[in-house]
Amino acid sequence: MTRDDIEQALGEELARIAPDISLGEIDRSEDLRDEFDIDSIDFLNLVTALAKRFGLDMPETDYGEMDSFNHLADYLMAHLS
Amino acid sequence: MSAFLMPSLGADMEAGTLIEQAIAPGQPVSRGDIIAVVETQKGAIEIECYESGTVTEWLVAIGERVPVGTPLARIDTGEAAEPVAAASKPVPPPEPVEMEQALKPLPVSTGARVLASPAARRLAAKEGVDISALPVTPGQPIRHADVAAHLKAAPDPEPHTGLSAMRQAIAAAMSRSKREIPHFYLTHQVEMTALTDFIAEVNAGRAPEDRLLPPVFYLRAIARALQKYPEFNGHFEKGTFSPAGAANIGLAIALRGGGLVAPALFDVSAQERDELMAQMRDLIGRVRAGRFKARELSEATITLTSLGDRGVDGLFGVIYPPQVAIVGIGTPALRPWVVAGEVVSRQIATLTLAADHRVGDGHRGALFLRAIDRFLQEPETL
Numbered sequence: 169m170t171r172d173d174i175e176q177a178l179g180e181e182l183a184r185i186a187p188d189i190s191l192g193e194i195d196r197s198e199d200l201r202d203e204f205d206i207d208s209i210d211f212l213n214l215v216t217a218l219a220k221r222f223g224l225d226m227p228e229t230d231y232g233e234m235d236s237f238n239h240l241a242d243y244l245m246a247h248l249s
Numbered sequence: 250m251s252a253f254l255m256p257s258l259g260a261d262m263e264a265g266t267l268i269e270q271a272i273a274p275g276q277p278v279s280r281g282d283i284i285a286v287v288e289t290q291k292g293a294i295e296i297e298c299y300e301s302g303t304v305t306e307w308l309v310a311i312g313e314r315v316p317v318g319t320p321l322a323r324i325d326t327g328e329a330a331e332p333v334a335a336a337s338k339p340v341p342p343p344e345p346v347e348m349e350q351a352l353k354p355l356p357v358s359t360g361a362r363v364l365a366s367p368a369a370r371r372l373a374a375k376e377g378v379d380i381s382a383l384p385v386t387p388g389q390p391i392r393h394a395d396v397a398a399h400l401k402a403a404p405d406p407e408p409h410t411g412l413s414a415m416r417q418a419i420a421a422a423m424s425r426s427k428r429e430i431p432h433f434y435l436t437h438q439v440e441m442t443a444l445t446d447f448i449a450e451v452n453a454g455r456a457p458e459d460r461l462l463p464p465v466f467y468l469r470a471i472a473r474a475l476q477k478y479p480e481f482n483g484h485f486e487k488g489t490f491s492p493a494g495a496a497n498i499g500l501a502i503a504l505r506g507g508g509l510v511a512p513a514l515f516d517v518s519a520q521e522r523d524e525l526m527a528q529m530r531d532l533i534g535r536v537r538a539g540r541f542k543a544r545e546l547s548e549a550t551i552t553l554t555s556l557g558d559r560g561v562d563g564l565f566g567v568i569y570p571p572q573v574a575i576v577g578i579g580t581p582a583l584r585p586w587v588v589a590g591e592v593v594s595r596q597i598a599t600l601t602l603a604a605d606h607r608v609g610d611g612h613r614g615a616l617f618l619r620a621i622d623r624f625l626q627e628p629e630t631l
Binding site: 186187188201202205207208209212213215216219220225226227228229 | 368393397449452453456457458460462463503505506529530533534557558559
């Protein structure tokens, strides 16, 4: 799985949760939840969807590594390879 | 024979648009079945039937917008004819809303049934756009982007109000609240360490779909405290307070792009925390998709508003009539705290209560907040 595949999947899952904000509008290095205006239940839904899609655990103790779009993509890359 | 009426789904609703006739004429309907879907300022609401019988006839066409109390369908219940007004049991007569004159009427739609995504419906309801008037591609549902494009192309024809339908609904309910309810306010600082640690411990071994979030514990703690302080749980109508049996706690849910609704989670004391978490996720998902049940709007007996983890220290809520109390919880943050004579760093949140002075007072309100605090210190029992 390439970085592009991961970013595309991440974009799809975010679009389900925040259909009014497109990837092009956000700063990928800024706080993910601020950029997409998502609350803790949205974030939990995002993690749930990604964990299912990629077969990962994504424990709560790792949430700190998922704080921006780029960091979340890095996290998925690291755990999928 | 009886009639199924356009229900009132809260203090802020004076009319609704019938968008689905879920039961065809000649078909049986049972108490609790979804008989219709009604579009309101808050989105598409599924309406349950409170009687059993056979739907004989629909009296209102799909797409038609009618005032609360209008007969929508006739139901043959096997009993003799009753006056129409007495037929639909759960619907209180709409209270006069002074704001009504100031409110911009929703566009009256043309009657065709429209395919639209939940996000599109929600945006249309929020902005007061008649979704059936939008151009459609045959076989294609109307999407969020289509409604957004329509809004961009067609600015509000009545810019003097400048308020969306959702904003008007909130304005009407909150104006009534501030006019009629003598609010009093209390605040209390709560240490969240036990709760945060317990949630982290529970969630550590769980897949994301089974993880818990703090509001589940807030809800459980409030429900338990209400058992001791029932004067904060119920409805105040026509000069009388009716305490509710169960704690149906409305959860204030912010909608994307502005606005909020506070639908109920039913009988919170009777739900185990995992069950309650599942119900909360389901409810928030449906609300964000712009579709929920009528009972969820009309049967909340108290409201919880939680700022989540990206908010500020505290909030002072406005009571949603005819309820008599709203509990607020601010964003937990690290603060200096004194434990056994020593200043230590602890996770602290501000718990608030706004309550109706016609029903309760500050002394009992304070005991109620302290009870919530006490239960939050024993999260394993919630």
